[in-house]
Amino acid sequence: MKKQLTPLMFALMLAFGASTAMAQGAPQQGNAGAPPAAQPAPAQTSFSDEEIQKFADVQPAIESIRSEYSERLQEVSDPQQAATLQNEAVEKMVESVNEEGLEVETYNSIAIALQSDTELRERVESMMN
Helix, strand or coil, rough: CCCHHHHHHHHHHHHHHHHHHHHHHHHHHHHHHHHHHHHHHHHHCCCCCHHHHHHHHHHHHHHHHHHHHHHHHHHHHHHHHHHHHHHHHHHHHHHHHHHCCCHHHHHHHHHHHCHHHHHHHHHHHHHCC
């Protein structure tokens, strides 16, 4: 179950970071990765084995970042500090995805497709095991 939720959590974190970015103006990297991915994501529905493997390989790093920043955000009451932490989390996630050799748009496309494509979800899960 956790493996199925991780991509959704990443997509939510990106959306969370994007809404924060819009409220602040336009921070560079965090904002650059999130909004464009939301538009083309539904268009791509087939992914190479290499893309899916990279997606599966980056999941532990994404989960670690999400967990770390979720805890840190719970301890912050200042909205600006929270926004800063959210942007940091998004930037680290984007960096992790890019370091794996995957584009953020492709990662997000896979994450979105996982929500409705059972076969794709099973492929990702098998690669994560």
